[in-house]
Amino acid sequence: EVQLVDSGGGLVQPGGSLRLSCAAFRFTFSNYWMNWVRQAPGKGLEWVANIKQDGSEKYYEDSVKGRFTISRDNAKKSLYLQMNSLRAEDTAVYYCARDQGGLLDVWGKGTTVTVSS
Amino acid sequence: SYVLTQPPSVSVAPGKTATITCGGNNIGSQSVHWYQQKPGQAPVLVIYTDSDRPSGIPERFSGSNSGNTATLTITRVEAGDEADYYCQVWGSSGDPHVVFGGGTKLTVL
Numbered sequence: 001e002v003q004l005v006d007s008g009g010g011l012v013q014p015g016g017s018l019r020l021s022c023a024a025f026r027f028t029f030s031n032y033w034m035n036w037v038r039q040a041p042g043k044g045l046e047w048v049a050n051i052k053q054d055g056s057e058k059y060y061e062d063s064v065k066g067r068f069t070i071s072r073d074n075a076k077k078s079l080y081l082q083m084n085s086l087r088a089e090d091t092a093v094y095y096c097a098r099d100q101g102g103l104l105d106v107w108g109k110g111t112t113v114t115v116s117s
Numbered sequence: 118s119y120v121l122t123q124p125p126s127v128s129v130a131p132g133k134t135a136t137i138t139c140g141g142n143n144i145g146s147q148s149v150h151w152y153q154q155k156p157g158q159a160p161v162l163v164i165y166t167d168s169d170r171p172s173g174i175p176e177r178f179s180g181s182n183s184g185n186t187a188t189l190t191i192t193r194v195e196a197g198d199e200a201d202y203y204c205q206v207w208g209s210s211g212d213p214h215v216v217f218g219g220g221t222k223l224t225v226l
Binding site for chain 1: 148150152154158159160161162165166171201203205206207212213214215216217218219220
């Protein structure tokens with residue numbers, strides 16, 4: 001079964017950093033754009049960032065530009081999200097998701113990030 | 118940026134038909150995808166490209182898209198359909214990005 005396993009969440013103080021990871025199983029990872037999507041407590045889905053198959057293009061939601069960096073390692077079949085200068089409003093469940101031509105057809109179970117002092 | 122508007126909530130009795138709308142400027146010219154999310158779980162794709170169903174999704178789920186409104190229809194609603202539903206498009210201007218609607222909470226009475 002095709003699967004994404006996201007990890008790396010935790011409790012971090014405002015201004016701190018965290019690196020999320022997403023491991024891909026049973027599909028050719030290097031063939032797909034990949035995304036990070038987040039969901040704040042009690043709120044809707046919010047797209048965060050995406051990255052092209054070879055990592056040559058990366059795009060970000062405005063509120064995370066300059067603070068978050070998406071990257072990938074196709075040899076390790078892994079996606080990453082480096083989050084710096086974290087704010088309380090970044091508190092959310094973060095999902096990695098495979099992009100199948102503009103739709104997100106495979107999702108990880110999510111990893112929780114809590115930014116609090 | 119492109120905005121998708123969904124009603125916050127829809128209620129329906131078991132066995133009836135639920136209709137969830139997703140409004141956007143000329144959304145009919147775009148491909149719309151729908152996700153179901155149950156509490157504590159990741160979203161699941163239930164309709165893609167306006168009206169196609171992934172394997173494993175019941176035929177009770179259908180979609181349409183025209184003009185300024187896309188619609189998710191669930192016939193013969195069951196208690197297990199109670200969930201949040203999100204519409205989604207690919208951003209049509211600027212950098213490549215994903216746009217979600219605000220979500221609709223479907224309550225089965």
